[in-house]
Amino acid sequence: MKMHTDNDQQTIQYDYIGIGLGPFNLGFACMAAPLDDLKGRIFEQANAFCWHPGMLIEGATLQNPFLGDLVSMADPTSPFTYLNFCKQKGRLYQLYIRENFYLGRADFNEYCQWVIQQLDNIDFGHKVMDIRYEEEEGLYRVSGVRTNSHGQQETFCVLTKKLLIGVGSHPQFPSSIADKAQILAHQPNTSLIHSGQYLKHKKPLQECKEITVIGSGQSGAEIFYDLLTSSKDHDYKLNWVTRPARYFQMETAKFALEILTPDYAEYFFGLNEDVKTDILKDHQHLYKGINQKLINDIYDALDENHRYQHCQAQLLPCMEIVDIHFDTQSQQYHLHFKHTQTHVEYLHKTDAVIFATGYKPVLPDFIGGIRDRLQWHEDGSYLPNRNWSVDKNKREVFIQNAGLKGHGITNPDLGMACYRNSRIIFAMTGIDHYPAEASTSFQQYQPHANSGFEEISEATQEQTQAATHSPSYIKREAYA
Numbered sequence: 001m002k003m004h005t006d007n008d009q010q011t012i013q014y015d016y017i018g019i020g021l022g023p024f025n026l027g028f029a030c031m032a033a034p035l036d037d038l039k040g041r042i043f044e045q046a047n048a049f050c051w052h053p054g055m056l057i058e059g060a061t062l063q064n065p066f067l068g069d070l071v072s073m074a075d076p077t078s079p080f081t082y083l084n085f086c087k088q089k090g091r092l093y094q095l096y097i098r099e100n101f102y103l104g105r106a107d108f109n110e111y112c113q114w115v116i117q118q119l120d121n122i123d124f125g126h127k128v129m130d131i132r133y134e135e136e137e138g139l140y141r142v143s144g145v146r147t148n149s150h151g152q153q154e155t156f157c158v159l160t161k162k163l164l165i166g167v168g169s170h171p172q173f174p175s176s177i178a179d180k181a182q183i184l185a186h187q188p189n190t191s192l193i194h195s196g197q198y199l200k201h202k203k204p205l206q207e208c209k210e211i212t213v214i215g216s217g218q219s220g221a222e223i224f225y226d227l228l229t230s231s232k233d234h235d236y237k238l239n240w241v242t243r244p245a246r247y248f249q250m251e252t253a254k255f256a257l258e259i260l261t262p263d264y265a266e267y268f269f270g271l272n273e274d275v276k277t278d279i280l281k282d283h284q285h286l287y288k289g290i291n292q293k294l295i296n297d298i299y300d301a302l303d304e305n306h307r308y309q310h311c312q313a314q315l316l317p318c319m320e321i322v323d324i325h326f327d328t329q330s331q332q333y334h335l336h337f338k339h340t341q342t343h344v345e346y347l348h349k350t351d352a353v354i355f356a357t358g359y360k361p362v363l364p365d366f367i368g369g370i371r372d373r374l375q376w377h378e379d380g381s382y383l384p385n386r387n388w389s390v391d392k393n394k395r396e397v398f399i400q401n402a403g404l405k406g407h408g409i410t411n412p413d414l415g416m417a418c419y420r421n422s423r424i425i426f427a428m429t430g431i432d433h434y435p436a437e438a439s440t441s442f443q444q445y446q447p448h449a450n451s452g453f454e455e456i457s458e459a460t461q462e463q464t465q466a467a468t469h470s471p472s473y474i475k476r477e478a479y480a
């Protein structure tokens, strides 16, 4: 860490600056903390860590086993493992006896907060507003606004060799009605919300006569279950509407889970765009459905509800929303649906709408200042390199969780964050501080050199850009 004199002000120079403190950059902060050749800070605009607070529903769990914590898959000896958290909190025996691999979401949040207390490379209340590249110094100038110890706003500015952007994603509404839904969601006292705001609005929503949940992923299922099981104390009708032809389970068979391994991420990266697009459609069942336990719980609750008539609840698959408006006279939302198989159109009037329709990657405004140094897809999204950098020099600006096009569905997955952070640290320092396993999957996504399957034709453009390399070869060449 060095000091630069700049217009009579001292500007600190770091090896890296991380922007945004979600689980991905928090894992990086843990892994960078013990390294002498990687000194930097993570700037977070919020004043404290709270992981998706609108969805910290009681009983909701992570979709990954606890070993997919912030550090274990890269360094199980780290002091920041979930197991050490349990030990320090006196909960290890309960974990051992309970044999519950899936952490409660609130538990994961508490674990992250415990980790943060022990790190000294995180600055809360720091919103990054601008980034410029200083040609002469070969450094990035990161500036923004922070809240000082007196609660006042002041500007800050630092220099850094590398950037790690982890600003998360934004709520997504169905494309057919996205603009209208955005406007309605921002009206005062609105009863139309995105799932990310659920807990904040839960009480007033429960006063409504009729509530409609749209979307049948994990979030939609958690909200429907929460409203169904708490309906006894209220008097609402509940609709759960979705576009897919049925409410389906997130696939968790062991060979399916091998898709969420470093071997698969490396293989997927090398494929050409059209092949990737087809594969991603096929992978929807790996990350878009509902976990099996919750499906069972919902079914049981529906059966009980049916018997004891707590509330009127109905499930409607095959329904695609095509239009929406708010009727000021009846104070109701009018939702226009089209059945995806019969093509019959329907009008549905309801008092409250919850869109559990996912999230989309976000391009922060501050990226504008360094746009020319980065690589871009035709559609305006980042074009990542194999090592998760997106700059033309392939080693300066790294992005966490930048959509699915680069490394597929491994990108938003908590269990893969350790691997990505270990590769980013390798690319930033040139030293493999957290070596990855030579092989992580029984399935060979392209036959290995000694597999007894000899290549007798060239890889075509349609097949793969990296077909002649074995996975271990790719790893060494790409990061050294």
Ligand SMILES: Cc1cc2nc3c(=O)[nH]c(=O)nc-3n(C[C@H](O)[C@H](O)[C@H](O)COP(=O)(O)OP(=O)(O)OC[C@H]3O[C@@H](n4cnc5c(N)ncnc54)[C@H](O)[C@@H]3O)c2cc1C
Binding pocket: 019, 020, 021, 022, 023, 024, 025, 043, 044, 045, 046, 052, 055, 061, 062, 063, 064, 126, 127, 128, 129, 166, 167, 168, 169, 219, 364, 400, 401, 412, 413, 414, 415
């Ligand atoms: C409800 C929910 C549950 C999920 N559960 C799982 C799961 O069980 N397993 C799994 O694999 N994945 C899960 N995911 C997906 C994914 O792992 C999470 O969304 C995860 O939080 C993504 O982490 P992140 O670090 O990319 O961003 P985020 O957690 O979204 O954090 C980004 C941070 O950046 C900050 N920020 C933004 N702009 C700036 C700026 N200009 N300056 C400073 N700070 C800024 C924000 O304030 C925010 O704190 C879940 C997602 C949701 C929504």
